[in-house]
Amino acid sequence: MKVITAYCNLRAGECLVNGEVVARRDTGSEDSWFKQIYKQHELAYPKFYKMDVLSQAGYLASELIKRANPGISEVYADDEIALVFANASSSAETDRRFIQSYQGGGSPSPSLFVYTLPNIVLGEIAILNKWYGENMFAVLPKFVPGFYLDYSRILLASGSRALLCGWLEVTAGSTDVFLFMVEEKEKGTEFNEENLLHLSQTGAVAAY
Amino acid sequence: MDSLKEDLKKQIIEQLNLEDLTVADIADDALLFNDQGLGLDSIDALELIVLLEKYHGIQLTNPEEGKEAFKSIDTMAAYIRKRKAA
Amino acid sequence: MIYIGAEVIVSPLGDTAEANWEALSVNRTGIALTPAVGFNKEDIHLSRIVGLGGPLRFQQLVIKALAGLKNRIDASILTSDRTMVLISSTKGALDDNLHDQFGETCSAVMQQFNLAHLPIVISNACISGVLALNVAGNMVGAGQYEHVIVIGCDVASDFVLYGFQSLFAVSDKACAPFDAARNGITLGEGCAAALVSGAKSVFKNTPxxxxxxxxxxxxxxxxxxxxxxxxxxxxxxxxxxxxxxxxxxxxxxxxxxxxxxxxxxxxxxxxxxxxxxxxxxxxxxxxxxxxxxxxxxxxxxxxxxxxxxxxxxxxxxxxxxxxxxxxxxxxxxxxxxxxxxxxxxxxxxxxxxxxxxxxx
Incomplete structure (x- = not known):
């Protein structure tokens, strides 16, 4: 059976792993919300500071999922974990910042430009973990469980043994991040439409 | 204290988003592109070209030229002084 | 067996696969030196579609390609709920709407061609097109859809040109892949479409x-x-x-x-x-x-x-x-x-x- 073995919800005010709050935003802090999580969880990856918001969100959520689910990397070969991510606004927030870098007298910033693609976050996660598996980034109007269910079925039937999936919507006004790990297990929270919708919305484990 | 070098360190931290570093962490002779130094990469090198123009009005049109100039804070400061004197 | 056919290419070399083929067979290029388009007003080599202008350039191209494809297949499959459309693109309609680069085009295409499903956009940088064709093949192979139309499209923009200039990655002549003197890319714009299907009969020409x-x-x-x-x-x-x-x-x-x-x-x-x-x-x-x-x-x-x-x-x-x-x-x-x-x-x-x- 395909099971959701760990998940992380990252919203404007709090960050949850497997339904438990692991960080709350300190609105009085000078640090960005993502930097607060990075520091609170004593993560050590200086490249984090160079990433755009999508990559920061993907990095944080995937690292927190790995901590809750230790040993993922050892269980699978380096090309057996596929990454399937999606969002609604592509890399619009970083695109806006890149445009700002060259409008009004400045020069286009190369380090912003390289993040003006939504799939860069997949590259960041692949680099950090040395994962050589399948990658896909889709742009959809909203979070639709069917998209992940359909494509996961294809990948799991063609060489991938586990999936790290994500909905990664980070704009100036909102943060809606939901990452989840899908693996083959005998029991657990079944990977189906109802559970996905539930976990994405409430951040609480389904009551059964 | 050489104020140009101190300014450069501040500018590098800001321009390259090296938020985990402070000016005191960067030695004048530390190798910027070495993992034992700052561990910068090829995109950072291009961002240093933007920095030179933005803060020092120096245009660098060939990235190869940057290779020598961007070795360390010492070499960057020397390069800026040379270009300004020319 | 999974078939692919009904290919359409809209590029500076022509609006159909055949017109493009004619140009390719005599080694004609779409690349030309374009005056003062660079960030510092430099002349830059680009492959741009003459006559493609105004707003909604991305949408125009996608619709043109899909209309071309429609003539080469059993058109009734377009409206079937067993048909999916995939669009592969990096920056979509960025110049029209920064904050929603694909939504408008997807809705417009769905409406104009009376599609049963909203198209899915695949955006994986420069592998988007090959990836989308693979996704299409996999979807048909797994029986999730009977037919999947893949449309790849990107339009030229200052945004992308300035970005590649900031990386010192733009060639100072027409790009020269694999040549000893190559020194960067030449940006282009264009659109192509193809139908991937398990049914050979829906193609007018042999797939x-x-x-x-x-x-x-x-x-x-x-x-x-x-x-x-x-x-x-x-x-x-x-x-x-x-x-x-x-x-x-x-x-x-x-x-x-x-x-x-x-x-x-x-x-x-x-x-x-x-x-x-x-x-x-x-x-x-x-x-x-x-x-x-x-x-x-x-x-x-x-x-x-x-x-x-x-x-x-x-x-x-x-x-x-x-x-x-x-x-x-x-x-x-x-x-x-x-x-x-x-x-x-x-x-x-x-x-x-x-x-x-x-x-x-």
């Missing part, structure tokens, strides 16, 4: 067979190609394995070949590791420029034309060997029966993807 492939990440750098070609090697070898096809069966490779020093070198290393360096190979970037998210679909459509016309097309811009591992780059057009071809792509984010097309 070809799609052997959908796999993707693999380099796990190396977000904007620099791997020095070892690891991701490309893994993608191609898994694609060949998946279909039980050995190197001896591949007649031609349509490489990614962007014209940057590091990308082309990476590909040469990968093809050497795959024991494919002796296969006739070209890059089509010398004709179309780099059309980013559209490139994989445009170039696959050209491969299909090459197979239909039994002709290898020379790698425009190439003169002298310029990679550490030798490649068999096509120097002149040459008639040749092509049974099985390999198409590859690599891109930012470390992605690599490959697929194969086979003659029926």
């Amino acid at each position: 070809l067979q799609l052997l959908s492939g796999t993707s693999a990440n380099d796990a190396n750098h977000i904007s620099g190609p791997s020095r070892t070609g690891e991701g490309l090697v893994r993608s191609v070898s898994r694609t060949m394995q998946k279909h039980g096809i050995g190197a001896e069966e591949i007649d031609f490779i349509c490489a990614h070949g962007t014209g940057t020093v590091f990308n082309d070198e990476m590909e040469a290393i990968a093809f050497d590791r795959l024991s494919l360096s002796e296969k006739p190979l070209n890059s089509l970037k010398g004709y179309f420029g780099h059309t980013l998210g559209a490139a994989g679909v445009i170039e696959t459509a050209v491969c299909m034309q090459m197979m239909r016309n039994g002709m290898l097309i020379k790698s425009l811009g190439y003169r002298d060997a310029g990679t550490s591992q030798p490649l068999n780059i096509i120097l002149e057009n040459e008639p040749k029966k092509l049974r099985t071809i390999l198409k590859t792509a690599s891109g930012f984010g470390g992605g690599n993807a490959s697929l194969m097309i086979r003659d029926l």
